[in-house]
Amino acid sequence: MFKLLNPILAIIWKDLMIELRSKEIILPILTFASLNLIIFNFAIDTTRIDIKYLAAGILWIVFIFTSILILVRSSNIENQNGNLQGLLLSPISREAIFFSKLISNFIFISIIEIIILLVFIIMFNFSDFNIRFIPIIILGTLGILIVGNVFTVIAINTKSQEIILSVLMFPVITPILIASVEGINSIIGNNNEWQTQWIPLLIIFDAVFLIISPFAFNFVVEE
Numbered sequence: 001m002f003k004l005l006n007p008i009l010a011i012i013w014k015d016l017m018i019e020l021r022s023k024e025i026i027l028p029i030l031t032f033a034s035l036n037l038i039i040f041n042f043a044i045d046t047t048r049i050d051i052k053y054l055a056a057g058i059l060w061i062v063f064i065f066t067s068i069l070i071l072v073r074s075s076n077i078e079n080q081n082g083n084l085q086g087l088l089l090s091p092i093s094r095e096a097i098f099f100s101k102l103i104s105n106f107i108f109i110s111i112i113e114i115i116i117l118l119v120f121i122i123m124f125n126f127s128d129f130n131i132r133f134i135p136i137i138i139l140g141t142l143g144i145l146i147v148g149n150v151f152t153v154i155a156i157n158t159k160s161q162e163i164i165l166s167v168l169m170f171p172v173i174t175p176i177l178i179a180s181v182e183g184i185n186s187i188i189g190n191n192n193e194w195q196t197q198w199i200p201l202l203i204i205f206d207a208v209f210l211i212i213s214p215f216a217f218n219f220v221v222e223e
Contacts, residue, residue, distance in 0.1 A: 007092040011100035015074075016107070024077060025108050029069045033116050036062050041123050052128045055120075056184035060177060062116055063109075063141065068165055070109050071148040074101065075156045094218040098149060105145050113137060132187050136194065139202035140180035146209045147172050153220045175205055 019025050040058050044051070078087075078101070087097050121129055148169055155165040183198035 007096040008100040008103070011087070011092075011097065012104050012107075015100070015104035018077065019108065022077075025070060025073050026111055029066055029073065030112050030115060032069060033062050033066050033112060034119060036065070037116065037119055037123055046124065051124045051126055052188050055124070055126060055128065055188065056181040059116070059120060059137075059184070060140070060181050063113060063137070064144065064173075064177065066112055066116070067109055067141065067144045067148060068162055068169070070105055070112075071145070071152045072155070072161045072165060074105055074108070075152045076161075079156055094221060095214045097221075098214045098217040102145055102149050105149070106142060109141055109145070110138075113141065128188050130187050132194065133184055135199065136180055136183040136187075136202065139199070139206055140176050140183075143176040143202060143206045143209065144169075144173050146206060146213050150213050150216045150220060153217065176202065179205070 037058075044054065117129070117133075120126060148165065151165055151168040151172075155161045155168060158164045179198045179201045183194040183202070186192070186194035186198060
C-alpha cells in the first residue's frame with residue numbers, strides 16, 4: 001500500500017508546485033469559465049425565464065468544457081521535455097501515475113468549480129442553490145476525470161487535442177452528464193429522484209470505471 005501511496009503523493013506534490021509557480025492551469029481556465037458565464041448572462045433574459053430551469057444545464061456545460069481544458073493542459077505540461085516518458089521509465093507503477101494525475105486534476109477543477117458556483121450565484125442572483133448539489137458535482141466531475149485521464153493519453157499526440165478528446169469522451173460520459181443535470185434539477189424541483197436514482201447511477205458509473213480505467217491507462221501508455 002505504501003509503495004503505491006508514496007509515488008502518488010510525490011507526483012501530486014510535484015503537480016501542485018508546478019501550478020503554484022507557473023499558474024498555467026487554474027487562472028487561464030478560470031478566465032475561460034467566467035467568460036462563458038458572462039456570455040450566458042447576456043444571452044438569457046432572466047426577466048422572462050426562471051434561471052432555476054436552466055441552472056443545471058449552464059453549470060454542466062461550463063464544467064465539462066473546463067474539465068476538457070484541464071485534462072489537455074495538464075497533459076501538455078506533463079508531456080513537455082519528456083516528463084511523462086520520465087515517469088513511465090521510472091520504477092513507479094502505471095496505476096500510481098494514473099491515480100496521481102486523477103487526484104491532481106480533481107484538485108484543480110474543484111478549485112475552479114467552487115469559484116464558478118460563487119460567480120454563477122452572484123451573476124444570476126440564483127437563490128435555489130442547495131448544499132445537496134455538492135455530492136452530485138463531486139461524483140459527476142470525478143467520473144469525467146476518470147474517463148478523461150485515459151482518453152487524454154490517446155489525444156495528446158494529435159493536432160486537435162481538445163476536439164479528439166471531446167469526440168472520444170462524450171459517448172462514454174453521456175450517462176454522467178444526464179445523471180448530473182437531472183440530479184440537480186431533481187433537487188431544485190424538491191423531489192427525491194436525486195437520492196433514489198441519480199446518485200446511485202453516478203456511484204455505479206464511477207466505481208466501474210475506477211476499476212477499468214487504470215488497466216486501460218496501463219495498456220494505452222504501453223502502446
